[in-house]
Each structure stands twice: as C-alpha cells, then as structure tokens.
Amino acid sequence: MFEGPPKFNPDIPRGNPEDGSSPESKGKGQNEKLKSEREISAEQWEHRKEIVEKLEGLEFLYDTDKIIFLLVFTGEKSGGHIGIVYRLDTSDYTEEEFRNRGRKLQDFLEENKVSYYSREIEPQRATNGEIILKQLDFYLAKDIESLEKIKEAVDEHDERKFGLAMGYPQTAVEAFVSTEDPFTKPDLLFVEPIEVEFSEERSFLFFRMSKEHWHEELEVVKRWARTIKEVAPQLYEEITSQPLQKEYIDALRKEQPERFQELLNSQQALEFIRKRDEELYGELAKERLGI
Numbered sequence: 001m002f003e004g005p006p007k008f009n010p011d012i013p014r015g016n017p018e019d020g021s022s023p024e025s026k027g028k029g030q031n032e033k034l035k036s037e038r039e040i041s042a043e044q045w046e047h048r049k050e051i052v053e054k055l056e057g058l059e060f061l062y063d064t065d066k067i068i069f070l071l072v073f074t075g076e077k078s079g080g081h082i083g084i085v086y087r088l089d090t091s092d093y094t095e096e097e098f099r100n101r102g103r104k105l106q107d108f109l110e111e112n113k114v115s116y117y118s119r120e121i122e123p124q125r126a127t128n129g130e131i132i133l134k135q136l137d138f139y140l141a142k143d144i145e146s147l148e149k150i151k152e153a154v155d156e157h158d159e160r161k162f163g164l165a166m167g168y169p170q171t172a173v174e175a176f177v178s179t180e181d182p183f184t185k186p187d188l189l190f191v192e193p194i195e196v197e198f199s200e201e202r203s204f205l206f207f208r209m210s211k212e213h214w215h216e217e218l219e220v221v222k223r224w225a226r227t228i229k230e231v232a233p234q235l236y237e238e239i240t241s242q243p244l245q246k247e248y249i250d251a252l253r254k255e256q257p258e259r260f261q262e263l264l265n266s267q268q269a270l271e272f273i274r275k276r277d278e279e280l281y282g283e284l285a286k287e288r289l290g291i
Helices: 042-046 048-056 063-073 095-111 144-156 159-165 170-178 200-204 214-231 233-240 246-255 257-265 267-276 278-289
Strands: 029-035 079-087 115-121 131-141
Touching: 048 063, 048 095, 063 079, 063 131, 063 200, 063 214, 063 233, 079 095, 079 144, 095 115, 095 131, 115 144, 131 144, 144 159, 159 170, 170 214, 200 214, 200 233, 214 233, 246 257, 246 278, 257 267, 257 278, 267 278
Parallel strands: none
Antiparallel strands: 029 115, 079 131, 115 131
16 A cells, blocks of 8 residues: 555555565664755745756656655655665665665755655565665655654554555545455455556556545545646656556456456556557457457
C-alpha cells in the first residue's frame, strides 16, 4: 500500500525500484535529520517550471520519485517517501556516489523549502553477516505538522498513522490495516479493475484500493494525475506513454485466464492499449472476436 516504510508493497510495481523490488526497512534509523521549512509560497509556485527542470536534473531519481515530490510540493499529497538504495552486489555505482545522491536530494529539498525528515536505516545483512544493502530514506511533507505525523508513524511502526500521514484515502488505509496480512491475504483489499490497471491513472496509484470504496479512491488518483499533467506535462507524457509489455499480456493469458478475459471484454482497457500499441491492440481485438 505504501510507497515507503514502515512496509513496502511488492504488488505495486511503481515504488522505488532500485532493482525491481522494494526492501523492507529494518531496525531504527541512523543519522536522522528533521528539516522544517515554511509552506510553498506564491513565488515558488510561479517558478515551478524551473523547479521541475531542476528535478529532472536529478537523474538518479525514478519517475515515481519525481511524481511524489511534485504532489507533496503542490500540497496535493500531505506526505511522501523517496528511498535511495545501494546494493553492494548489483548497484552500478560506488558507495561514495550513493552518499552523493543523498546530499544532492537534500540540497534540492532545502533549496525549495520542502519540509523533510531523513534517516539512514540499519544496513541489511546476509546470513553470514556481510552487509548487502544500505538505504537512505527521505520523508517529505507539505508542512511541518504533516512531517511530525510522518515521523511519529515511522518511529512507532504504525501502519494506520503512516498511511493517513502520507495522504492516502482513509478508506484504503482502514482496509489495509484491518487485513491480517495484506500482502498474502488480501481479503479486504481489491484487485484493481482491469479498467484501472490499463489506464493512464495507474501510473499515479501509490496505494492499494479497498474492495468497497475503490470508485471514490480512484478519484483521488485521477486528481493526482491531473496535477502532474498541469505542473509537469513532459513528465506526465513520458510516464503515460511508456510502451506496454507484451510479455505481461501473454502471462496474463496463460496464468490468469479469467483476468485476461476481463481485458478482452473491456473496450475501455482495449482503447488504452490501442493508444500505446496498435499492433497489440489488433491481436487482442481479433482474439476477442474469436478470429
């Protein structure tokens, strides 16, 4: 459900994918830093184009990180998390560069008067005790009050407080925390409708929608998408025009035939695919007709 600690959701592919997965933070943070600034001024908003350009210059950030920053910066989201990860076995950069990335992000946040809380979590170790992963966590907030709520939730490992502090819909948060184990027993969570999975808004979904209130929760996601489209149209275009993975469609056909049939039966989802990949759309349209 969450884009950062206390827990990470392996089912949401758009987290902070240093290597395609999101590690769970363990232990208490080290070198914690709490930085508070005033709320976004009118002058800053006027210079948002320049801010977006500088944000794009932080090439080590993923598009999802940039979206999260902008949603917090504009006040559309009360909080957000950006993680910088260094895997000793697979990262193609040094620990020095890992530290440098953290300093660059910190400087950017301070330059733009964004309230944030940072910490380095305890390193993850292999069974032989060897360190295999290091991570810097940055928690962003639209104001100091929101930042205090995030810090409290992280310190207490409180999922409910964390979700609300991050600005997720309350109905989604309540469903998440009411489930015994939301990652393996999603009985109170909703597998998103096929029309949501195959939509532009899917790129802006940072939480798991609840079974009973996903319609209302989707409106929040749509609002986030509209904000990014207004503030950073080029970033929006890059994110929403990424090519579809035909391998995923093939896997859906073989491993989840009922889900695949939902796709074939949804004209809305097929139209989304048509915009991205005309050839793939043609194949699916023929399959829908039994040709």
